[in-house]
Amino acid sequence: MDLPISPPVAPMLAKAVKTMPRGDLYYEPKFDGFRCVVFRDGDDVVLSSRGEKPLTRYFPELVETVKAELPERCVIDGEVIIRRGSRLDFDALSQRIHPAESRVRLLAEQTPASFVAFDVLALGDETCFETPFKERRALLERALAKARPPVHLSPITDSFEVATRWFDEFEGAGLDGVVAKSADLPYAPDKRLMFKVKHERTADCVVAGFRWHKSGPIVGSLLLGLFDGDGALRHVGVAASFTMKRREELVAELEPYRMSDVSGHPWSAWASQGEADRMPGAVSRWTGKKDLSWVALRPELVCEVAYEHMEGDRFRHTARFRRWRTDRTPESCTYEQLEVPVEFDLDQILT
CATH class of the missing domain: 3.30.470.30 (DNA ligase/mRNA capping enzyme)
Structure with a gap:
């Protein structure tokens, strides 16, 4: 060349x-x-x-x-x-x-x-x-x-x-x-x-798990979920914008919610439902052999996150943690809260 x-x-x-x-x-x-x-x-x-x-x-x-x-x-x-x-x-x-x-x-x-x-x-x-x-x-x-x-x-x-x-x-x-x-x-x-x-919007999500940080025993990211119309908790993405000090604090905050037996966790059966590519621990084509194992939490915590937009039923990019929402119940965290943009024809942009 x-x-x-x-x-x-x-x-x-x-x-x-x-x-x-x-x-x-x-x-x-x-x-x-x-x-x-x-x-x-x-x-x-x-x-x-x-x-x-x-x-x-x-x-x-x-x-x-x-x-x-x-x-x-x-x-x-x-x-x-x-x-x-x-x-x-x-x-x-x-x-x-x-x-x-x-x-x-x-x-x-x-x-x-x-x-x-x-x-x-x-x-x-x-x-x-x-x-x-x-x-x-x-x-x-x-x-x-x-x-x-x-x-x-x-x-x-x-x-x-x-x-x-x-x-x-x-x-x-x-x-x-x-x-x-x-x-x-x-x-x-x-x-x-x-x-x-x-674009930036906010949503209240269920925190149903977390991943360890690559540097050691501190929290790397929170696994977020929203309830769909059938009452199933769907994995919608992660929140990972924390300082190192905050990651250390989160270990203690999440400890009471950790599950030793994940059989009752709402995401435990995803693989058998043919949705392994949507599981929080699924191997990513982008990360290759990167460890994506996760720790299950009882789905009782709610947090507010900022996000840019949805791609299908998931956040397109990593969401940003804003605050805990102790005033919200997990069941209230549904897709219905999300703002849906008015459809616009791509042809009108490309031509």
Whole structure:
């Protein structure tokens, strides 16, 4: 591969802010997918992840798409996404990371991926690192002028009002916020020079277990549950934002609720119900052999957590512990408390 930039390259990152920033900024929707820097030199294509790991083998259909739709020699930053109906489907996207070649090929046919481009690092023999973002965007638009789906150019606006509307509306299509970039911003790999505004909500959850911290006998994360319409307690994610001192304190706080016999725990029978991939102790394709064993607690504690959004029936990202809710009963912690965004058609964003 003979490009002015060699893979891998750590993509430029965004710093989280609580409110939409104003100024000489450009705003883009924040797509919920896999960050991906695409390198193309003729028939040679490399897809590189945010962590600079290769994604190429997992998305063979995108390799062919890149050859057909992107410039002959380029390095382009963007997001790999999968859509399901009118919205993004991160669960389907995460399923694409699979060790078996046969499974990768099957999923490429069943749940084909798309690529949303939003920045350019190199075109031909020229690098664009020092080129201001406003000019890079113009270069990207010209480079992708004839590109067809499943390659898309990210929408962009310099209007604060439009960006605010996007923030409110696009969540209904599975997007998770807005990214803001200065017009004169150079491309700085692995630097948090952009801004991101993401949705944050709170929910009251049952604490039905915990995992030990990797450093020793202190609490690493709390396992959270919500009751569904049938009265079953579903595992919805974890809360893990604690100081080391607080992790030590939690050991004593949780001790009275620990169960020596888990046969009566609401999650003990999940495996027999064919839901092993949803069990708190299931092996993750992302963590490999990482120890995901957990300690069962009587499901009597309730805590308030902050979360960004749901992916199916689970929190999309790690939730953040806010406080204990001694005034709430576990039975009151249901999915009905969660705010559901108004649906929005993804086609209206991508076109």
